[in-house]
Amino acid sequence: MNTREERVKWFIDDRFGLFIHWGLYSIPAKGEWIRSNEHLSIEDYQPFFEEFNPIYYNPREWAKTAKAAGQKYVVLTAKHHDGFCLFDSQLTDYKATNTPANRDLIKEYVEAFREEGLKVGLYYSIIDWYHTDFPKFGDRIHPMRGHKAFKDEKTNFSQYISYFHGQVKELLTNYGEIDILWFDFSYDDMTGEKWEATKLVEMIRSIQPNILIDNRLGGNIMLSEPEIYAGDFYSPEQIIPVSGIVNQSNNPIPWEACITLNDHWGYHSKDLNYKSPMQVIRTLVECVSKSGNLLLNVGPNAKGEIPEQSLDILKEVGKWMKQNGTSIYGCKASHLPKPEWxxxxxxxxxxxxxxxxxxxxxxxxxxxxxxxxxxxxxxxxxxxxxxxxxxxxxxxxxxxxxxxxxxxxxxxxxxxxxxxxxxxx
Ligand code: H57
Missing domain, CATH: 2.60.40.1180 (Golgi alpha-mannosidase II)
Incomplete structure (x- = not known):
């Protein structure tokens, strides 16, 4: 098996990626946490499944946008916390194929971005608010948390684990080479071996030995000898580390900050608090100046379009990258202290x-x-x-x-x- 150092080479050089949060939640247009925030039941959420019809979904356009912005890789939500699958899983009916979209949207996505020459990643939510065997009661982020109807519910958690592992296997088997698997997320005691993470990662690496995995399955990537499931890179969310990231042996750890363009990941029609192109460029530079990557998010709308405001920002960033990308790709922190200008x-x-x-x-x-x-x-x-x-x-x-x-x-x-x-x- 190859080492992390070998696997992450391209990732460290590429530095700049596009994150895409897209799913049923683009219809109510209030962000991807709407089910949890508003305590929506599966029935409350069902109309969006029945209506999902992204007539302008054109991943080729997305790929061209990313490429023009200077982004070298991409990560799309194959399944977010709501459990809805953009891919044609054989393990559930809760998938794009059974909506008016009526096709495997992940297949088109992988092909489109590959053809534009970008590395392709898949986001897979460990948390699942749709699956019957994912615990509801006692889970403090579940939409049905505290709901008395679930108080004595017995969930067969191992059924969920085989569903989870089974879907990951589908994603790694049916779409050719996948470059990144981006799990989200572990918390409290729901972490590591609770997900049978060792077994999972052994399976992943047996199918795709070169794939990169984030650090959100659990484990501690900071250890000198981390668990097998501790991941290839550290993934700070909505924050840039104060200085670079080093492990307990003082060796640098690859990292990737994921950052939204406005204040939501999934499409939000009222959130117009967009960052300026200048902020985005300086954020990217800050990441690279600390030997890190930037995964910059867009949330396409229900029709499958990246919001106009996001497109405008990406265009400006792309202009700058065309002239100055040499100072980003393949670059890392200098040994010199941060200059005052x-x-x-x-x-x-x-x-x-x-x-x-x-x-x-x-x-x-x-x-x-x-x-x-x-x-x-x-x-x-x-x-x-x-x-x-x-x-x-x-x-x-x-x-x-x-x-x-x-x-x-x-x-x-x-x-x-x-x-x-x-x-x-
Ligand atoms: O997909 C995006 C992003 C990449 N990760 C997801 C988001 O939908 C989770 C974002 N929120 C993480 C978070 C922030 C505060 C706590 C969770 C129980 C356990 C954790 C909490 C509550 Fe909260």
Whole structure:
């Protein structure tokens, strides 16, 4: 079996992915937790199953959007907590094939993104609010939590486990090579071996030895020798780690922050609190500057369209990525401390200065005196001069630094101006 280090190589290079939350919940349009938030029963939710008819579902378009944004991989909710399956599972009737959509939507998705050259991932919710044998009473997130009708209900949990494992097997068998399996999520004592995770991961790896698995089955990825099911990467949600992630032996752990564009994962028609393209770009840069990835989410609507606002943001990000992607792909944290004007990313002898705050004078590079062979504006490749400004020599605190003046450079925008510094060997 190959090692985690080998498996995660592409993932660490690619850095930027698209997360897609899509399912029945796009119809009520209040986010993917609506069943839990509003305590909806299966019957309350049933109309959405009967109405699900995404006439504009075109994963080819989604794939083109992602590619144009500079995203290299994608993860789609094959099944979210509501238990509805976008794929044609033989183990349930609660699937897209039995809705007006009337087909396997995962099959089209996998093929479309593959053809556009992206790596393809599947999100699978461990939690299942539809399956009869998933415990209701005592589960504090279940839509029917505390409902007295379920107080004495006996669920056959092992039936759920075989359903869960069986569906994962279907997903890994019927759609060719899958690059990421994104489980969500374990909590309290519902974790690890409760899901028979060792057995599950052995099965997964026997079918797809190269697949990456997130860390949400449970276990502790921070251990020097983590459990087999502790995952390939750490997955902070709606937060960027303060510094990079290292394990107990102080070795860096691959990580991927998943972040929404507004304040919901699934489509929400009233949530217009979108991040700006600048925020998204700087978030991506922040992740890479700490050796992490960004999985950026969109929530397509009931017709299968990515919201206009999200498309606009992705377009802007794509423009920036086209000019500056070199400072993202294959890059990681620099050993240099965070500069006060922005952040560094680095790939070998290439150091990328992400200037968020241009200020008024030249940009100062602490510790790089005599270490810069060439400097260029990454956006257009134009050469920049490394020079010592008038009077600067007198200041003792800048003796080992270098200066580059970009005040007069013609810059496309102020999202994040990137200077490529080729360092001397
Ligand atoms: O799919 C998206 C995201 C990727 N993960 C899902 C969300 O629907 C879960 C998001 N929420 C996680 C969360 C935040 C606070 C606690 C859970 C009982 C156990 C945990 C809680 C309650 Fe809460």
């Amino acid at each position: 922005g952040r560094y990313t680095q790939r070998g002898k290439y150091l990328y200065a992400h200037v968020f705050d241009r200020g008024i004078g030249p940009i100062y590079f602490q510790g790089l005196k005599g270490k810069i062979k060439k400097a260029r504006l990454l956006a257009d490749g134009s050469e920049l001069k490394v020079e010592v400004p008038w009077m600067a020599e007198q200041y003792s605190d800048i003796q080992n630094g270098a200066f580059i003046n970009i005040q007069s450079a013609s810059l496309p925008d102020e999202l994040d101006t990137v200077i490529e510094l080729e360092l001397v060997d």
